[in-house]
Amino acid sequence: MLKKTRNLKLAALCGLCGVIFLFACENVQAVKLGYTIEKLRRDIKDLESANTYLNKEIRISLSPEKLENAASKLGMVYPEPEAIVLLDAPPAAAQNGRGWLARLLKSDKTS
Secondary structure (H helix, E strand, O other), rough: OOOHHHHHHHHHHHHHHHHHHHHHHHHHHHHHHHHHHHHHHHHHHHHHHHHHHHHHHHHHOOHHHHHHHHHHHHOOOOEEEEEOOOOOOOHHHHHHHHHHHHHHHHHHHOO
């Protein structure tokens, strides 16, 4: 009877140790996953911030003022109005001299 009780206590102790070990392993795993999630959140925030910065840089790079400065550094100038040749323009636009380029140049100067 003493040996049976002792074996039962040993089995209970082993079972309890196993349960505690599994609980500890799950907690360690949960903590690791928590750190991984926080790292991924930081990465997402960093990527969103980089994306915002790059979109801002694109808008600045494509702004008319920046493009005009770059074009003038390359020696480009506005064409003379009589030097503009409209291809496949409707007759009304050709008579008025109001092609898409002329409208674009005028809208830039009025803005």
